[in-house]
């Protein structure tokens with residue numbers, strides 16, 4: 074047995090069935106695959122760590138009535154690493170091609186492998202995880218289709234410190250004829266038969282990432298996919314497969330997260346033996362890539378995670394991975410400023426005086442950053458015009474951006490700005506100068522959405538224009554924060570595979586701007602949370618979670634978003650009541666209590682608040698400043714689900730268990746009921762903890778096992794929090 078630092082191990086044939094077996098290990102998980110005697114790369118195991126032995130068993134069923142290969146081995150219920158189409162596996166394939174002869178048959182067999190020590194792959198122009206001081210190895214397995222000359226290099230990276238596996242595929246055309254790739258998933262895992270549930274996140278504008286869980290049924294094919302240009306409000310590129318009965322803290326759960334912001338698909342098929350095939354990658358719909366001789370193509374990276382400790386285990390692992398090994402912004406480890414954004418306060422109707430009045434009052438409350446949202450540039454009094462014209466509207470802001478930023482700075486606040494760099498309104502100087510720069514199909518009128526079109530980021534000159542125009546804005550004033558918005562789905566794409574080309578341009582623009590302005594805190598946004606994905610998180614440490622800022626709606630949105638993303642990445646604002654999206658009136662306390670677990674801010678006209686409310690805001694700002702370090706670095710636990718109960722409860726605990734914040738919100742009030750105790754988790758049972766607000770001391774054991782009776786107001790939508798520190 075050959076070992077490589079213990080996390081990738083290889084054994085040679087011991088049982089004449091497997092030629093070579095690969096053992097990959099993480100902190101507590103193993104992933105095993107083997108080359109069978111025919112040369113197929115078979116999946117053997119993914120789950121809790123097991124010690125490598127001298128070979129692993131491949132189960133072969135004898136052919137009864139179906140297609141088979143030599144020795145009557147059937148493939149249609151075999152477990153594969155990267156299944157092909159057209160031969161003896163009759164399920165949905167991981168990739169498909171049109172060969173030069175017009176057929177689609179493909180058969181990948183093992184050609185060789187290489188192990189790269191202390192190595193995490195960098196993908197060409199695509200965001201991906203980096204080593205970040207962790208111990209990582211990459212195994213590259215080359216599979217080849219002898220007949221067509223297509224090669225697929227499967228990349229597997231494991232870390233000693235994590236229970237994740239990074240997967241991606243590089244296709245190469247080694248023939249002298251073109252090969253068309255029609256679909257190309259980044260990863261496939263064939264999970265051996267069992268009872269599993271699929272967990273996924275679906276929704277729409279204002280109700281992003283609603284949690285769904287459904288049993289995976291024999292014979293079903295479920296495509297959790299989006300083809301809307303961005304990762305989208307509708308389906309998130311993060312899914313989990315949970316053993317039936319697995320919950321937040323118990324049971325085997327597999328996570329699949331795609332580090333990609335474009336069209337995506339997570340395909341789940343349950344074959345007639347009950348094996349569950351899970352694939353994740355670029356959505357095959359409208360995808361296509363011609364590989365000329367000698368050319369190659371790279372898929373986005375997929376993060377496979379495994380936890381034997383339930384859904385919460387997956388969430389905490391991904392949070393750590395994204396915070397430490399994905400996001401390149403220095404802000405990812407910095408406490409975020411408490412901000413105030415003028416969007417819901419003024420919408421497009423503002424002038425300098427109004428903005429400065431908000432900023433002055435915000436300063437008095439202890440707020441640190443003023444963000445000027447949409448409407449500051451070009452001719453932009455509503456959403457019908459101006460996008461693309463990235464120069465200040467002097468009618469609204471006579472001192473210019475620079476002048477306004479100085480005035481805001483003089484008040485004592487940092488200055489932040491909204492941009493939507495990928496877009497253009499037909500009513501804009503940019504569009505009049507370059508109508509062909511908008512995505513369109515020659516001879517067809519492209520569909521409008523929010524009166525705007527998308528710029529063609531597959532064209533380098535368009536990307537260069539955006540980089541140049543936005544760089545001028547960012548270097549022309551003292552800007553500390555940028556909200557990068559994207560407000561429409563992508564339509565009228567000029568050719569198959571266009572969305573991938575667009576994404577490469579998008580990542581170039583975003584990568585260039587975020588690295589040229591490393592001190593700026595960037596927040597992603599797409600009509601609310603329409604592009605909340607790990608691709609954006611690679612560049613920006615936080616993303617606006619949803620335009621629905623109602624505290625009760627946010628319970629569900631933040632609860633489910635936290636399953637796949639760090640809580641520090643979720644933009645969360647306190648807004649006015651009645652809430653602008655749903656009309657609900659919730660207490661100011663509840664609005665803040667829910668927003669504390671996120672990148673906190675206000676988005677209301679603070680000058681219109683009563684004295685009493687303003688004093689409360691001051692106290693909230695003081696409180697969030699004490700909590701934000703914990704939000705940034707802590708472990709998050711979901712204790713009661715707003716999807717299942719009338720109450721939502723969550724808790725953040727510092728890694729050393731010395732600090733904890735718990736938030737519980739009772740949605741509807743009921744007369745004459747006993748409120749259940751709030752029982753915490755993951756504390757040190759032998760330590761004592763002091764409540765920072767009341768000064769009362771509790772035992773860690775008491776907090777976890779007996780719990781505390783929450784204090785609610787006698788009304789709907791009341792919340793209760795405790796911030797505790799170990800004494």
Ligand code: DGJ
Nearest residue numbers: 416446447558600601620
């Ligand atoms: C959509 C965003 O989600 C909002 O917060 C706001 O920035 C508007 N766009 C501005 O047009």
